[in-house]
Amino acid sequence: MDDRTFYFYAHPLRRRRFYLALVFATLLFPLIAFALVAGTVFLIVPSMALLLWMTMRMFYAYLIGNTVMVSELNYPRIHTITEELKQKLGYEKRVYVFVYESANFNAFLSTLFFRRAIFLNSEILEAGVSDDEIRWLVGRFVGYLRARRQAGPLGWVIRAAQYLLIFNVFLLPYERAMVFTGDRLAVAAIGGDISSAISALQKLFVGRQLGYSLNPQGIIEQQRLIHGSFFGFLARLSTGYPFMTMRYVDLMVFAKEYFPSHYARFVAANPGIPEDLPRLATDSGSSARVLDENTKIQSGIGAGWATSGITLGALLLLVFLGSRDGNSYDDSYTDPYADPYADPYASAAPTAEPAVEPAMADAAAPEQPDPVVAEEPPVVTEVAMDPDHPIVFDDFYPEISRQLGEQGECTVLMTVLADGSITDASIEATSGYPRLDQACLESVRDQHLLPATENGVPVAKYVRLPIEWRLPTQ
Numbered sequence: 001m002d003d004r005t006f007y008f009y010a011h012p013l014r015r016r017r018f019y020l021a022l023v024f025a026t027l028l029f030p031l032i033a034f035a036l037v038a039g040t041v042f043l044i045v046p047s048m049a050l051l052l053w054m055t056m057r058m059f060y061a062y063l064i065g066n067t068v069m070v071s072e073l074n075y076p077r078i079h080t081i082t083e084e085l086k087q088k089l090g091y092e093k094r095v096y097v098f099v100y101e102s103a104n105f106n107a108f109l110s111t112l113f114f115r116r117a118i119f120l121n122s123e124i125l126e127a128g129v130s131d132d133e134i135r136w137l138v139g140r141f142v143g144y145l146r147a148r149r150q151a152g153p154l155g156w157v158i159r160a161a162q163y164l165l166i167f168n169v170f171l172l173p174y175e176r177a178m179v180f181t182g183d184r185l186a187v188a189a190i191g192g193d194i195s196s197a198i199s200a201l202q203k204l205f206v207g208r209q210l211g212y213s214l215n216p217q218g219i220i221e222q223q224r225l226i227h228g229s230f231f232g233f234l235a236r237l238s239t240g241y242p243f244m245t246m247r248y249v250d251l252m253v254f255a256k257e258y259f260p261s262h263y264a265r266f267v268a269a270n271p272g273i274p275e276d277l278p279r280l281a282t283d284s285g286s287s288a289r290v291l292d293e294n295t296k297i298q299s300g301i302g303a304g305w306a307t308s309g310i311t312l313g314a315l316l317l318l319v320f321l322g323s324r325d326g327n328s329y330d331d332s333y334t335d336p337y338a339d340p341y342a343d344p345y346a347s348a349a350p351t352a353e354p355a356v357e358p359a360m361a362d363a364a365a366p367e368q369p370d371p372v373v374a375e376e377p378p379v380v381t382e383v384a385m386d387p388d389h390p391i392v393f394d395d396f397y398p399e400i401s402r403q404l405g406e407q408g409e410c411t412v413l414m415t416v417l418a419d420g421s422i423t424d425a426s427i428e429a430t431s432g433y434p435r436l437d438q439a440c441l442e443s444v445r446d447q448h449l450l451p452a453t454e455n456g457v458p459v460a461k462y463v464r465l466p467i468e469w470r471l472p473t474q
Contacts, residue, residue: 001090001185006150007297007425008257009188009302011180011250012145013173013282015300021174022154025161026311026421032160032317056115070097075125078134080120088148097138099125106254109141116145123208132196133136133203136186143185147178154304168238175240183247184254192259194266197251205244216248216270220280223249227280227381234392253281300331348439383416383463396443398435402471406433409468410440418458420448431469 070078075097082097096117106121118141126135148155162171187197203211205219223245225230236243242250255263256277267273380388398406408431415424422444427437444465452461 001088001146001188003150003299004295004297005188005291006090006146006185007299008291008295009181009184009254011146011177011276011282014177014181015298015303016175017174018151018154018300018304019159021161021171022304022308023159023311024167024170025158026308027315028161028164028166029157029312030315040424045099048299057324064099067269070099070120075099077137078120078125081131081135082138082142085135085142085189087187089139089142089185091146091149092144093145095142107141109144126208128208129203130196130199132190132193133200136193136197136200137204139186139189140179140182142182143189144178144182146185147181150299151304152301154301154308157308158442172240176236177241179240179242180247180250181412183251185253187254187259191257194251194255194259194260194262195269197255198248198266201244201248201251207381216252217272217274219245219248220274220277223280224427242282249277249280250282253278378454379456381453382462383452386448389448391443391447393443393469396439397469398439400431401435401439401469405471406436407424407469407471408432408436408468410437412440412444412465412467413462414465415461415462416449416451418451420451420458422447422449428464436469439469443467 067121070082072079072269078099082095086092086095093116098117098119099122107124108119110117110119118138120137124137148159151158158171158174162168183197187194190196198216202214202219205211205214211262223243224244226235226243232243252266252273254265255266276331381422409429410431411428411429413424413426413428416422423446424442427440430437431440451458452463453459
């Protein structure tokens, strides 16, 4: 896949979010530069790099010893698919693929100190998962790596700034756009087969066996619930991964725009797909286009360098102007009441201070503050049993527990309100028998105690109540 094709299929928001991330990553550049110049960094950075390298090497050795690495000998089908996707998407570096056993249908990408590794759950390789589904699952990671490589040194600046966490709220949208781009490139790599991509994504939702039971309309309605939601916005602020429902809808919108024939077959197999699907996507995109020699492609790299340079220049200008304002001052002072004809070189004659009369001096003396009177502590009483209506715990002793000889003590946490009623009861320490614990909760339900008071006023209080269950000795 050449660069023009990459930018053609990339997510529409990738470029704008790239600029936004660059602005705030560049703001951190002077801080990073200062840290690199600092003397201690020459000891800390090599030591941390060595420690990280050793840790990753040990983890890599652990993976080699405890998982199955895909090769021409083990899982050759996956090996062939991975190499095929690398060639299609224009990614040359080696990608390690490990197969591990777990109860979940899942896959993830990790970087092991400049080694890129894709982890495939063993369920992915079982029957019922087509080759194109595996191509999409692996291709989305290879496409993501291609998107990272395409950003070049500017991408390094953004990723370095992410580790400082300060401006991540502005950097992570670009990371999410790259995830969208990886999903889209994987669909393009399998020829626009949206049915296989959606099938694989549904299995990521609920597993291999239940993936076929999902109704696309239900996932679309879930996306409708959170699209434009304030709380949905807050929920994804701190993560570099978009919601699965957003990725689900975005794949459909992408296929509808760029691979309409495949999308039409998908809709025919899944009737009821709403017409307003583009409105639910992160970006509605544009009308379907055809990639040819006349198609205008914008990579955004040149504008990214310009954005970074302008931001850094503006920051340096602010620092320069701030330093000038801090160092410039006017030490000349003209007394507005001075005699303009007086000799500036003549020494001023000393003047006598006017005497202060005793009466005036006494009047000018500051008043003594009133003594502070310490407040008396409030009179507090604790929660107590109501003697007129005591709780008889023996009445709640389960009969079957008596017959089985179950005994023990449990502690109930509860809130006693100002009217004496009990709420929010829960078990803090168990008796060792579920029946007795349940009896503890039943015994305080709908009961009343004498509430705690402060200066005679009833108040709510959180209390612990130990309850002991003991059988009479024979």
